[in-house]
């Protein structure tokens with residue numbers, strides 16, 4: 001089973017008000033937070049680990065004080081001493097986290113206007129055609145939809161940007177989202193893809209034989225309360 005949780009961080013504007021909570025996250029994250037310049041980056045990073053710890057504690061009964069992290073060769077974090085898997089994403093007002101007993105990748109991106117030709121060259125030919133066929137005012141929307149699907153896949157494998165984004169494609173024409181690698185349809189992975197708040201695309205890649213629970217929305221102030 002894979003659980004997904006999301007939290008809106010806009011309730012907190014001033015990092016100084018939550019700085020004390022950096023004692024509740026890993027030393028590595030505390031250090032990373034101290035290096036961010038903008039409050040919004042500090043708040044998202046802090047909220048991400050608090051949400052993860054809260055979900056591991058409330059869903060699996062794990063003692064939050066015992067949680068320790070490692071990272072694989074491309075930086076995908078994992079839990080030391082536990083078979084449970086997790087993945088984190090953050091963008092704009094949102095931080096999302098998935099936890100479960102099988103590997104997954106998640107990605108959220110705020111939809112913004114962009115110079116499409118410059119960035120979408122990273123997509124496969126069929127994906128570029130799919131974007132080009134759309135009226136100009138909804139091309140950015142499709143760009144972000146595909147981008148989050150692609151990120152969710154490379155975050156599941158842990159390859160991140162080491163996997164060329166034009167080496168695999170998504171087919172969105174049927175009932176199910178299909179991933180195609182070298183023209184073969186991948187049957188190992190399933191995808192969940194949702195527009196959130198009208199302004200974000202959110203995707204999850206997970207094993208096709210696993211069950212994905214609906215998104216649970218957490219209240220950041222309640223999550224924080226659990227750490228007091």
Ligand SMILES: CC(C)(COP(=O)(O)OP(=O)(O)OC[C@H]1O[C@@H](n2cnc3c(N)ncnc32)[C@H](O)[C@@H]1OP(=O)(O)O)[C@@H](O)C(=O)NCCC(=O)NCCS
Nearest residue numbers: 045048074075076077088089090107108155158159160161
């Ligand atoms: C880390 C990466 C896989 C995703 O980055 P991203 O989309 O910018 O950021 P997200 O918020 O979705 O994900 C970051 C989280 O992924 C996790 N992560 C880091 N490396 C990872 C990897 N190799 N595989 C899976 N997850 C990874 C971390 O938990 C990280 O959060 P944390 O630093 O708070 O712990 C990165 O390699 C990547 O693909 N960057 C692309 C950046 C980019 O060009 N974005 C343009 C958007 S249009």
